[in-house]
Amino acid sequence: MTVSADLQSRQKAAVAGGVGTRGIFAHKALNAELWDVDGRRFVDFAAGIAVNNTGHRHPAVMRAVAEQAEHFTHTCFHVAPYEGYVRLAERLNAMAPTGAENRTMLVTTGAEAVENAVKIARAHTGRAGVIAFSGAFHGRTMLGMALTGKVMPYKKNFGPFPADIYHAPFPNPYLGFSTEEAIDGLERLFAADVDPERIAAFIVEPVQGEGGFNVAPKEFLVHLRAVADKYGIVLIADEIQAGMARTGRMFGFEHAGVKPDMITMAKGLAGGFPLSAVTGKAEIMNAAHPGGLGGTYAGNPLSVAAANAVLDVIDDEKLCERAAEVGRRITERLSAIASRQGMEHIGDVRGPGAMVAFELVEDRQTKTAAPALTARIVAEAEARGLILLSCGTRFNVIRLLPPLTIEWEVLEEGLTILEASIEAAFSDAPASAAA
Structure with a gap:
C-alpha cells in the first residue's frame, strides 16, 4: 500500500x-x-x-514569518495591537482604487471579509438588502452561501439562508447573455422584488471564480457604479480570487476603470497564510461602532508579516x-x-x-x-x-x-x-x- x-x-x-x-x-x-x-x-x-x-x-515571505515568530505569534489586535497590522492597513489604503481616503480592517478568511463588508455597508446605509449575482461565489458561511449564486456543492441541504439577499443576472457573452440583458434583469429585480432604496450594497466579482472565470464587462461595472451612485448603494468589489496582481493589475476592477467603495481581499494577500482584508472609503468603513468589528484571530501577526512581504514581492518582482x-x-x-x-x-x-x-x-x-x-x-x-x-x-x-x-x-x-x-x-x- x-x-x-x-x-x-x-x-x-x-x-x-x-x-x-x-x-x-x-x-x-x-x-x-x-x-x-x-x-x-x-x-x-x-x-x-x-x-x-x-x-x-517564497523566501521573502518565509523570512518575514520566521522573524515575526521570534517576537510573538499572537496577542489579539484588540488586546495588544502591533505595528505590522497598522503598516499593512496603510499600504492597502494607499493602493485601493476607491478614489478616496481609505480605512482597512483585517480578518482571517475570504468569507469573513465578505461578511464584514456587508455589516459595514448596512451600518453605513441603514439598509439591509444586498444584491449579488448569478454564478457568484462569496464563501461558505450562512451569509456567504446566501450571496453565492451556485447551488452545488455549496448550498444544497444547508438552508434556510439569511433574508434580504437578492440575485441579479451576470453577463455571459459566450452563452449569449449580454450586458444589456443583465442590466434589464437588474431593473426587473428592482421593479418586481425590492426597492433599490432598500439596498445597502452590490457585491460583485470582476472575474467570477467558481462561476467559471466569467469576466465582468466594463459596461456592466460602469452601470453598477452609476446605479450605486443614484441610489446611495455601496459597491463592494470581491477581489478575493482576482486580486493581488492575478489579473495583471493589483485589482481586477482596475481593468474597467471603475472605482468601488469597498474591496474584499484574501487568498493571494498573504502568500499561503490565512489573512483577509476589507478596505474601503473612510466614511463607509468608520460607520461601525468601536468594538463592532474584529475577532480573536483577526489580523494574525504571522499572516500580517507574510502579507507585508507579499506586497514587497509584488512590487520588487x-x-x-x-x-x-x-x-x-x-x-x-x-x-x-x-x-x-x-x-x-x-x-x-x-x-x-x-x-x-x-x-x-x-x-x-x-x-x-x-x-x-x-x-x-x-x-x-x-x-x-x-x-x-x-x-x-x-x-x-x-x-x-x-x-x-x-x-x-x-x-x-x-x-x-x-x-x-x-x-x-x-x-x-x-x-x-x-x-
Missing part, C-alpha cells in the same frame, strides 16, 4: 465526509512545484486556489507585469490547441492576466456543457503530474492559476502536460460527444 492510499483510508475514518479532497497528499512544495508523500512531483496550476500567487514558500506575460503564454498555447482539428470540444478560452480558463462543450454550435470530459482532463493531468482545478456553474470549465513567480520552463512543462492530457481525454470521448 502506498503512503497516499494509507492516508486516504485514515482520512475516510477521521475526516467528515463533506470535506471534499483530491488524492494528492502534500509533502513539500517550492514555487510552482509540489511533491506528495510518495515522492511524486507535480506542476502546480492551482496555487492553493489562487493563494500562492508568490509561489510556495513586478508581478503585475509578470502575470500579464504568464497569461499571454497560457492563452496563446490554449488558443493554438483549440484551433487544431479535433479540438472542437474547447468552446472558449478567456480571462485576464494569469487568471485563464477554457470551457469544454459537446460541440461549438449548441455549446452544451461537457462536465464528464472536463473531469477526465483534470484526472488525466493529475496522473501525468499536473494539478488543475475545474469550476463553472455547469462544471465544465478548467481554470489555470499557476503562481505568478513560476519559472518559464516549468510553465512550459505544465502546458505540455496539459496539451497531452486534453488529447488523451478527447481520444476517450464517446462518439456521441464528437463535435
Whole structure:
C-alpha cells in the first residue's frame, strides 16, 4: 500500500465526509512545484486556489514569518495591537482604487471579509438588502452561501439562508447573455422584488471564480457604479480570487476603470497564510461602532508579516507585469490547441492576466456543457503530474492559476502536460460527444 492510499483510508475514518479532497497528499512544495508523500512531483496550476500567487514558500515571505515568530505569534489586535497590522492597513489604503481616503480592517478568511463588508455597508446605509449575482461565489458561511449564486456543492441541504439577499443576472457573452440583458434583469429585480432604496450594497466579482472565470464587462461595472451612485448603494468589489496582481493589475476592477467603495481581499494577500482584508472609503468603513468589528484571530501577526512581504514581492518582482506575460503564454498555447482539428470540444478560452480558463462543450454550435470530459482532463493531468482545478456553474470549465513567480520552463512543462492530457481525454470521448 502506498503512503497516499494509507492516508486516504485514515482520512475516510477521521475526516467528515463533506470535506471534499483530491488524492494528492502534500509533502513539500517550492514555487510552482509540489511533491506528495510518495515522492511524486507535480506542476502546480492551482496555487492553493489562487493563494500562492508568490509561489510556495517564497523566501521573502518565509523570512518575514520566521522573524515575526521570534517576537510573538499572537496577542489579539484588540488586546495588544502591533505595528505590522497598522503598516499593512496603510499600504492597502494607499493602493485601493476607491478614489478616496481609505480605512482597512483585517480578518482571517475570504468569507469573513465578505461578511464584514456587508455589516459595514448596512451600518453605513441603514439598509439591509444586498444584491449579488448569478454564478457568484462569496464563501461558505450562512451569509456567504446566501450571496453565492451556485447551488452545488455549496448550498444544497444547508438552508434556510439569511433574508434580504437578492440575485441579479451576470453577463455571459459566450452563452449569449449580454450586458444589456443583465442590466434589464437588474431593473426587473428592482421593479418586481425590492426597492433599490432598500439596498445597502452590490457585491460583485470582476472575474467570477467558481462561476467559471466569467469576466465582468466594463459596461456592466460602469452601470453598477452609476446605479450605486443614484441610489446611495455601496459597491463592494470581491477581489478575493482576482486580486493581488492575478489579473495583471493589483485589482481586477482596475481593468474597467471603475472605482468601488469597498474591496474584499484574501487568498493571494498573504502568500499561503490565512489573512483577509476589507478596505474601503473612510466614511463607509468608520460607520461601525468601536468594538463592532474584529475577532480573536483577526489580523494574525504571522499572516500580517507574510502579507507585508507579499506586497514587497509584488512590487520588487513586478508581478503585475509578470502575470500579464504568464497569461499571454497560457492563452496563446490554449488558443493554438483549440484551433487544431479535433479540438472542437474547447468552446472558449478567456480571462485576464494569469487568471485563464477554457470551457469544454459537446460541440461549438449548441455549446452544451461537457462536465464528464472536463473531469477526465483534470484526472488525466493529475496522473501525468499536473494539478488543475475545474469550476463553472455547469462544471465544465478548467481554470489555470499557476503562481505568478513560476519559472518559464516549468510553465512550459505544465502546458505540455496539459496539451497531452486534453488529447488523451478527447481520444476517450464517446462518439456521441464528437463535435
